[in-house]
Amino acid sequence: MDELREQIAQQIQVGFAETPYPGDEKVAAYARYGRSIADALRGKHWSQVGLDVLLQHRWEIFLLTPETFRFYVPVFMLGALYNHDEMDSLPDNLIFSLTPQRDEHIANYFAGEYRDYFSRRAAAFKVEERRTLLSFVEAYAGLYPQHSSIYDIDLHKVTIPFWRRALHHE
Numbered sequence: 543m544d545e546l547r548e549q550i551a552q553q554i555q556v557g558f559a560e561t562p563y564p565g566d567e568k569v570a571a572y573a574r575y576g577r578s579i580a581d582a583l584r585g586k587h588w589s590q591v592g593l594d595v596l597l598q599h600r601w602e603i604f605l606l607t608p609e610t611f612r613f614y615v616p617v618f619m620l621g622a623l624y625n626h627d628e629m630d631s632l633p634d635n636l637i638f639s640l641t642p643q644r645d646e647h648i649a650n651y652f653a654g655e656y657r658d659y660f661s662r663r664a665a666a667f668k669v670e671e672r673r674t675l676l677s678f679v680e681a682y683a684g685l686y687p688q689h690s691s692i693y694d695i696d697l698h699k700v701t702i703p704f705w706r707r708a709l710h711h712e
Contacts, residue, residue, distance in 0.1 A: 557674030558616040564609040571605040600632040608666035641701040676705040
């Protein structure tokens with residue numbers, strides 16, 4: 543298990559190495575409730591974000607704009623991998639954020655019609671980042687097979703198939 547975590551962590555480092563910082567003015571969240579997470583992240587590279595920040599703002603990751611979510615998702619994944627039990631709902635919120643909730647979200651994404659929050663978020667990721675997200679969700683499913691999510695999510699039937707298909711979508 544530790545070897546798999548290390549392998550995925552390395553892939554996260556490499557897969558998001560070229561992801562550009564969106565700029566201080568674009569580190570943002572929707573709704574006034576998301577301003578605190580944006581303020582906590584602004585000016586920091588994802589590798590500089592501490593576990594205390596992740597834990598404090600675990601419910602606000604839903605509110606991040608697609609560019610902000612894209613840039614900071616590596617630290618969310620690493621937190622879920624290495625500190626799963628200490629992160630309270632962060633792993634669940636992350637998996638929820640990476641899972642289309644309705645068939646409409648999947649259809650919008652593959653049609654290039656980014657009309658909903660999920661399809662806009664998924665469309666922000668480049669190919670290598672999507673490959674890394676796929677590896678993460680596959681590893682997560684293997685590392686935490688007994689984990690019961692606070693959300694009704696089927697990693698094997700929805701999340702993983704979506705990212706496998708998205709990997710080959712341009």
